[in-house]
Amino acid sequence: MEFVKKDILDMESLSVEEIQAILDTAETLKEISTRSIKKVPTLRGKSIVHFFYEASTRTKTSFEIAAKRLSADTVSISASTSSIVKGETLADTAKNLEAMNPDVIVIRHHAAGAPHMLARLVKASVINAGDGMHAHPTQALLDMMTVREKRGRLEGLRVAIIGDIAHSRVARSNIVGFIKMGAKVVLAGPPTMIPMGIEALGAHVRHHIQEAIHDADVIMVLRIQKERQQAFVFPSEREYAQCYGLTVERLAEAKEDVLIMHPGPINRGVEIASEVADGPCSVILEQVANGVAIRMALFYLLLGGRR
Numbered sequence: 001m002e003f004v005k006k007d008i009l010d011m012e013s014l015s016v017e018e019i020q021a022i023l024d025t026a027e028t029l030k031e032i033s034t035r036s037i038k039k040v041p042t043l044r045g046k047s048i049v050h051f052f053y054e055a056s057t058r059t060k061t062s063f064e065i066a067a068k069r070l071s072a073d074t075v076s077i078s079a080s081t082s083s084i085v086k087g088e089t090l091a092d093t094a095k096n097l098e099a100m101n102p103d104v105i106v107i108r109h110h111a112a113g114a115p116h117m118l119a120r121l122v123k124a125s126v127i128n129a130g131d132g133m134h135a136h137p138t139q140a141l142l143d144m145m146t147v148r149e150k151r152g153r154l155e156g157l158r159v160a161i162i163g164d165i166a167h168s169r170v171a172r173s174n175i176v177g178f179i180k181m182g183a184k185v186v187l188a189g190p191p192t193m194i195p196m197g198i199e200a201l202g203a204h205v206r207h208h209i210q211e212a213i214h215d216a217d218v219i220m221v222l223r224i225q226k227e228r229q230q231a232f233v234f235p236s237e238r239e240y241a242q243c244y245g246l247t248v249e250r251l252a253e254a255k256e257d258v259l260i261m262h263p264g265p266i267n268r269g270v271e272i273a274s275e276v277a278d279g280p281c282s283v284i285l286e287q288v289a290n291g292v293a294i295r296m297a298l299f300y301l302l303l304g305g306r307r
């Protein structure tokens with residue numbers, strides 16, 4: 001199929017065919033990262049701006065590595081070193097970036113909807129690298145790639161997402177993405193961390209972790225997003241770990257070959273025990289590796305497929 005999208009903003013606006021095309025392309029491009037010379041000339045002469053208003057280790061680094069492996073020229077801007085600190089608005093920043101004629105702008109922003117606004121203002125393709133509590137589509141795509149690689153399919157699988165669903169853009173994008181691809185999604189966490197009406201997306205809610213994990217093919221564990229909470233919505237981290245932390249004992253109640261995922265960063269001993277995060281079922285670092293492949297695929301499809 002011809003990939004004709006201008007922007008990658010959320011999972012809602014990607015069709016099943018487009019998601020399949022992204023996953024297939026990423027699977028093919030992943031091989032480049034295993035070569036001794038990890039570079040192809042595909043995007044030579046293209047310019048990519050990485051604009052991160054929020055902290056990031058995995059997403060920012062993998063976008064940059066992905067662009068470089070395809071030979072694109074890259075520029076990175078952070079909020080603290082840009083003219084945002086002098087009061088420049090996102091709209092003015094967008095117009096000034098546009099004047100320099102980049103091909104893609106990758107943006108992470110604390111405000112939900114900021115990438116959508118940017119996409120309306122610029123001719124360049126815009127990729128959402130995480131906007132507030134709204135969406136993190138490239139994380140959902142790399143998560144789906146990891147599961148498909150391990151299980152050969154997404155359809156019919158049971159995916160349990162555990163923890164702070166309410167404040168998680170990763171959860172929202174994964175719920176929409178996995179359900180769209182035919183998986184069943186079950187959510188579990190403290191009632192204060194499960195948003196009202198989340199079932200409208202097609203997910204099922206359980207308040208006890210055991211109910212969610214006992215027949216799951218995939219368990220995705222989320223960090224408590226303290227930076228997005230008005231007040232801590234659980235008495236203490238110790239109690240959270242006791243009630244909802246994924247420990248070796250709890251994992252014993254799950255399927256033997258269950259996949260353990262976490263988008264990172266991990267708070268060891270809170271939402272997940274170290275023995276589980278580093279254990280034989282964990283695919284957490286494979287998620288990170290696939291992040292490079294997914295972002296290479298998106299650059300390739302947006303810049304090559306659109307030509």
Ligand code: CP
Pocket residue numbers: 055056057058059060130139263264265
């Ligand atoms: N998964 C993820 O978005 O991690 P970073 O915040 O480190 O980019």
